[in-house]
Amino acid sequence: MKKIIIFCIIFCISFTGCWDYVEISDKAIVAGIAVDYDADLNQLLLTIETAVPKTSKGEMTVESGIISQTGKDFFEALRSLVTKTSKKLLFSHTKVIILSKSMIEKEEILIGVIDFLKRDSKPRDDIWVVLSNESTASEIYYDSKVKLQDITSYHLDDILNNVSSVSKYQPIALWEFVDILSSKGKSLTLPTVELDSSQKSTVPIVFGDAVFNGIKYVGWLNGSESRNLLILLDKLNGGIIVVNPSSMNDTKGSPDKKNVNISLEVLKSSTKITPVFSSDTITMNIEVDLTAIIGEITGEFNYIDKNHMGTLKKICERYITNEISNLLDKLQKDYKTDVIGFGKIVEIENPKLWNNLKSNWNKEFTKINTDVSVNLKIRGSALRSDTIKTER
Amino acid sequence: MFKSFINTILGKNKNNIYENQQASKLTKSFKKNTMIFENIFKNDDTIMFREIQSKSPNSPKLKIISIDGMSDKILASKSIIEPIQNSYIDKNDTLDSIVNKSLTTSNISISGDIDKIIGSILYGDTIIIVENFDEILIVDSKGWSNRNITEPSSENVVRGPREGFVESILVNISLIRRKIQTPNLKFSFRQLGKQTNTKIGICYIEGIVNDKIVAELNTRLDKINIDSILESGYIEELIRDSPLSPFSTIGYTERPDTVAANLLEGRIGLLIDGTPIVLTLPYLFIENFQSCEDYYMNYIYSSFNRMLRWLGFFISTSIPAIYVAMATFHQEMIPTPLLLSISAARDGVPFPTIVETTLMLIVFEILREGGKRLPSPMGSTIGFVGAVVLGEAAVSARIVSSPIVIIVALTGLGNFLNPQMIGCMNLIRLSLLLLSAFLGLYGYIFGIIGFSIHLMSMRSFGIPYMLNVGDIKFEDIKDTTIRAPWWLMEYRPKLLSSKNNTRSTTAKPTPGESK
Numbered sequence: 001m002k003k004i005i006i007f008c009i010i011f012c013i014s015f016t017g018c019w020d021y022v023e024i025s026d027k028a029i030v031a032g033i034a035v036d037y038d039a040d041l042n043q044l045l046l047t048i049e050t051a052v053p054k055t056s057k058g059e060m061t062v063e064s065g066i067i068s069q070t071g072k073d074f075f076e077a078l079r080s081l082v083t084k085t086s087k088k089l090l091f092s093h094t095k096v097i098i099l100s101k102s103m104i105e106k107e108e109i110l111i112g113v114i115d116f117l118k119r120d121s122k123p124r125d126d127i128w129v130v131l132s133n134e135s136t137a138s139e140i141y142y143d144s145k146v147k148l149q150d151i152t153s154y155h156l157d158d159i160l161n162n163v164s165s166v167s168k169y170q171p172i173a174l175w176e177f178v179d180i181l182s183s184k185g186k187s188l189t190l191p192t193v194e195l196d197s198s199q200k201s202t203v204p205i206v207f208g209d210a211v212f213n214g215i216k217y218v219g220w221l222n223g224s225e226s227r228n229l230l231i232l233l234d235k236l237n238g239g240i241i242v243v244n245p246s247s248m249n250d251t252k253g254s255p256d257k258k259n260v261n262i263s264l265e266v267l268k269s270s271t272k273i274t275p276v277f278s279s280d281t282i283t284m285n286i287e288v289d290l291t292a293i294i295g296e297i298t299g300e301f302n303y304i305d306k307n308h309m310g311t312l313k314k315i316c317e318r319y320i321t322n323e324i325s326n327l328l329d330k331l332q333k334d335y336k337t338d339v340i341g342f343g344k345i346v347e348i349e350n351p352k353l354w355n356n357l358k359s360n361w362n363k364e365f366t367k368i369n370t371d372v373s374v375n376l377k378i379r380g381s382a383l384r385s386d387t388i389k390t391e392r
Numbered sequence: 393m394f395k396s397f398i399n400t401i402l403g404k405n406k407n408n409i410y411e412n413q414q415a416s417k418l419t420k421s422f423k424k425n426t427m428i429f430e431n432i433f434k435n436d437d438t439i440m441f442r443e444i445q446s447k448s449p450n451s452p453k454l455k456i457i458s459i460d461g462m463s464d465k466i467l468a469s470k471s472i473i474e475p476i477q478n479s480y481i482d483k484n485d486t487l488d489s490i491v492n493k494s495l496t497t498s499n500i501s502i503s504g505d506i507d508k509i510i511g512s513i514l515y516g517d518t519i520i521i522v523e524n525f526d527e528i529l530i531v532d533s534k535g536w537s538n539r540n541i542t543e544p545s546s547e548n549v550v551r552g553p554r555e556g557f558v559e560s561i562l563v564n565i566s567l568i569r570r571k572i573q574t575p576n577l578k579f580s581f582r583q584l585g586k587q588t589n590t591k592i593g594i595c596y597i598e599g600i601v602n603d604k605i606v607a608e609l610n611t612r613l614d615k616i617n618i619d620s621i622l623e624s625g626y627i628e629e630l631i632r633d634s635p636l637s638p639f640s641t642i643g644y645t646e647r648p649d650t651v652a653a654n655l656l657e658g659r660i661g662l663l664i665d666g667t668p669i670v671l672t673l674p675y676l677f678i679e680n681f682q683s684c685e686d687y688y689m690n691y692i693y694s695s696f697n698r699m700l701r702w703l704g705f706f707i708s709t710s711i712p713a714i715y716v717a718m719a720t721f722h723q724e725m726i727p728t729p730l731l732l733s734i735s736a737a738r739d740g741v742p743f744p745t746i747v748e749t750t751l752m753l754i755v756f757e758i759l760r761e762g763g764k765r766l767p768s769p770m771g772s773t774i775g776f777v778g779a780v781v782l783g784e785a786a787v788s789a790r791i792v793s794s795p796i797v798i799i800v801a802l803t804g805l806g807n808f809l810n811p812q813m814i815g816c817m818n819l820i821r822l823s824l825l826l827l828s829a830f831l832g833l834y835g836y837i838f839g840i841i842g843f844s845i846h847l848m849s850m851r852s853f854g855i856p857y858m859l860n861v862g863d864i865k866f867e868d869i870k871d872t873t874i875r876a877p878w879w880l881m882e883y884r885p886k887l888l889s890s891k892n893n894t895r896s897t898t899a900k901p902t903p904g905e906s907k
Binding site for chain 2: 012013020021022023024025027029051053054055060061062090092093095122124154
């Protein structure tokens with residue numbers, strides 16, 4: 001009996017996966033990865049950003065170390081990087097992977113990168129995947145000079161985490177990326193990162209979403225289109241909607257003909273999409289419930305009055321409906337890509353029909369009729385009950 | 393034959409000189425009786441003999457024997473010598489009549505048992521040998537000096553009695569008796585230690601205590617055969633359960649109120665002459681986290697304090713192990729900013745994390761142990777050396793990284809919450825640390841499982857050591873990690889006091905009801 005117990009203990013200890021005693025300081029902490037494709041050499045160009053913590057005179061600073069390496073595939077390039085970093089790479093704290101347009105269209109390279117990230121035990125599934133809107137991915141690292149934070153990748157990570165306060169992009173984590181890529185009935189979008197050098201220093205910003213059909217880049221949605229996409233996906237948790245009634249062709253009922261902008265801060269949003277199947281068409285009833293408060297009004301407008309309140313509500317509702325319809329038009333007519341996941345909805349609601357349609361879904365998607373209705377609740381108007389009047 | 397020869401050479405023959413002398417018996421001859429004691433205390437200069445006679449012309453010879461320093465000389469001269477010399481004792485008087493007529497001390501006994509008499513002399517009594525009697529008067533004249541009753545320095549309280557036990561068992565008994573004034577409070581005595589003849593008092597409350605535990609204690613005490621008992625630790629190690637375990641299965645305290653509370657819960661107190669420490673048993677694991685003050689303070693605050701002590705136990709035993717495991721095996725579990733700062737702090741440190749940690753823990757233990765024994769003026773120097781050399785210099789010289797200093801400081805803080813467990817926590821901490829250095833968190837959990845099995849398998853005088861630790865019934869957890877208010881604690885602990893279970897029937901106070 002005693003022997004059995006001793007054997008059990010020995011086996012317990014020796015057959016574990018935890019044999020790798022490694023000091024933190026012996027590893028290079030990878031904060032982010034940028035992947036490019038060099039078409040001339042038919043090679044992959046890998047750029048990693050490592051966080052290099054330093055202590056000088058008792059104060060800790062973190063510096064960003066950027067290293068590039070070419071290789072035939074992702075794994076090979078990664079391992080070759082050790083010759084430059086001198087330390088093994090630690091992927092547990094990687095936050096961002098930046099893809100370039102040239103690379104994403106090269107299927108075997110894209111699959112290779114994702115395969116490695118999903119296969120290796122260290123990288124996490126919640127790494128953000130972003131697309132570089134610049135010509136290469138590596139220049140995001142090389143050219144940006146972030147002042148607020150030393151590490152570009154962590155800067156991007158914070159931007160993507162704070163989506164609810166801007167809502168101008170839809171963050172996609174690695175698991176979602178793989179999930180969407182490997183399923184039919186929904187297409188991929190990736191938030192795009194670009195360098196903003198309009199100010200004195202160059203800062204990477206995340207703005208807009210790239211739309212993919214499969215892995216083919218078909219187009220780009222700007223900030224407010226991305227927000228409307230978030231509404232359609234029922235993922236909007238905040239952000240600002242600037243209602244600009246004068247931009248609408250139909251200005252009936254607007255307070256006056258002056259250019260009045262109303263900024264709504266979204267508190268809550270929920271979207272329900274219900275398909276209606278008729279003999280040869282599919283109609284999607286899209287009901288949007290928005291709760292918002294008035295954040296800013298430019299110009300004079302008495303909104304506290306009951307009648308005017310109703311008018312304001314109607315204007316905003318019409319404006320948002322209009323915006324969403326425009327986005328749907330763009331997706332259906334220009335990009336012909338189902339990033340909202342109508343296909344999934346059809347699959348769930350009417351699997352038989354889906355079986356017929358799925359082989360030709362991209363074409364069928366363009367034929368779907370949509371009916372958007374927005375129900376806006378204006379909760380309040382922050383600290384003021386009227387607009388500021390100026391006497392001129 | 394050969395064996396007994398060897399034994400004689402090695403001194404294993406148990407008949408020592410002292411026992412040989414006991415062979416002689418008291419007779420009616422005054423001279424012989426005197427000779428016996430003169431022989432026994434032959435080379436002892438502290439023994440005092442004095443021969444006196446009473447006023448009566450027909451007075452018997454009386455010999456007074458006592459030990460200098462142990463007996464009260466003033467008492468002897470005022471209450472023994474003076475009354476005898478002033479009275480008329482006849483040769484025909486019995487011992488009883490001598491006692492009745494001529495002695496003014498209160499506690500006098502008559503004995504012919506030479507062992508007892510010698511014991512009495514050694515314990516500070518005065519004996520009187522009277523001519524023509526084969527029995528001897530033993531007069532209680534203990535008069536050695538005692539330490540005053542002071543506040544126990546090892547168990548200070550903010551609220552609660554300020555008295556602590558002293559080295560005299562008699563004083564200690566009085567301290568307990570003053571708290572529990574019931575005839576059911578019983579003391580039974582025995583002497584242990586062949587050379588020291590230390591008095592041991594077993595004390596319990598009849599009707600509350602579990603008789604089986606008393607019987608078990610007595611059988612264990614019977615088995616003790618040792619030459620000396622100088623402190624309670626001797627007895628504890630000789631009678632405890634799980635003698636190899638680092639966890640103590642017998643409790644100790646310096647406070648009479650703690651002993652009284654333990655007795656009232658059905659436990660047994662073991663008083664040992666010569667030490668202010670009183671043992672209490674059975675002892676449960678949960679008692680490590682309880683303090684007498686918990687019962688005097690607001691129960692919410694007390695419950696919070698008890699949870700703090702559990703937290704301290706966890707911090708003290710586990711923090712170094714968890715740190716090493718996370719920093720060397722599971723870097724993905726550390727939040728990124730913390731990882732960066734650990735990495736920055738470790739930059740340039742020559743030793744692996746485990747060496748650093750062990751080194752600093754040992755240094756901390758050295759400081760602790762050193763500070764304990766040093767006279768207090770030098771004690772503060774130790775703290776200074778520790779703070780400057782280790783806190784500052786070692787970090788800035790990059791011998792150790794700064795998180796380690798924090799970890800060790802935290803560990804030390806956790807230590808201080810459970811001062812009675814320091815030794816045991818050291819052992820747990822080191823073993824968990826080594827395990828997690830080899831196997832990461834897996835090893836740590838491995839160690840936790842091991843210690844849990846060990847703790848769960850232990851008993852203290854038949855009572856499961858982990859009693860009430862894992863319980864979820866409200867009745868059972870009333871006095872564990874939380875301390876329920878007194879009006880809720882209706883019953884005594886179940887297994888300890890099986891007989892008289894009800895402690896209180898006071899209802900929750902509802903002021904204003906009497907209106």
